[in-house]
Amino acid sequence: MNGLNKTCAEIQTDGGFEYRLQSNILNQTNIPECDQSWYSEDWRVIADPSYPEKLMDPVISVSSDRLVTSRCVEELHHEIQCHSSGFSMETLFRVRNETAATPNSDVNEVTPSLQISDQFWWISALLIIMFLLLICFILRKKIFRCLQRKGRFICQTDDGTDNSHC
Incomplete structure (x- = not known):
């Protein structure tokens, strides 16, 4: 399992909060028989790049190399599984929120x-x-x-x- 530790300020963009996969993981995402999914802290599927129209809150968009959310989420999981080769990799994103309120035009939650x-x-x-x-x-x-x-x-x-x- 790979682990990425960031702060909300580091992943904040004009479009939301961007969780970007590392380049070594990106090499695996381009293989056709590999599936990938994004999960919340409680392991609910929140996005799948194969079905970018099916997104769960707080996800705004998903692609093969990144996930964008409307608010800073403290823990997200990304999983890639290649069925033919048996390869699988899990990446854990841990994000520290250094302010009490998450800056967001739509949601201002603590x-x-x-x-x-x-x-x-x-x-x-x-x-x-x-x-x-x-x-x-x-x-x-x-x-x-x-x-x-x-x-x-x-x-x-x-x-x-x-x-x-x-």
């Missing part, structure tokens, strides 16, 4: 993995702020007593005894 990641960071930041506020609330009496004694390093506790560490 990639689920990045949406979860962004939510995690916002929730984490909110929890840290709430924790700091709770600590300030609990220690507010002790902090204000120490500040009112200007220059002294001794604080009184609630029972009236002196405490040397505030």
Whole structure:
């Protein structure tokens, strides 16, 4: 299995997002008895160059050397099988989306993995702020007593005894 790792920016074109096969694979696609298909992450057929009119969303177009989609897809599979020679090759396209929203004039959807990641960071930041506020609330009496004694390093506790560490 061949693996290609790219970013959405690297495969973005004016016409969509282009998944292009490498030249060593292209040599096999021109053999008449070889079939090729493109699959989604869950192994559903989304395009077949032999039937370019039968395309599944998000595919815009397909040819023997490339697939063009309307949005950046994180994982696609290309498979070629030559029945007479028994040759088969699978190529896995993994694409990293470095922005939260996929730029597209038709669809402006957020990639689920990045949406979860962004939510995690916002929730984490909110929890840290709430924790700091709770600590300030609990220690507010002790902090204000120490500040009112200007220059002294001794604080009184609630029972009236002196405490040397505030």
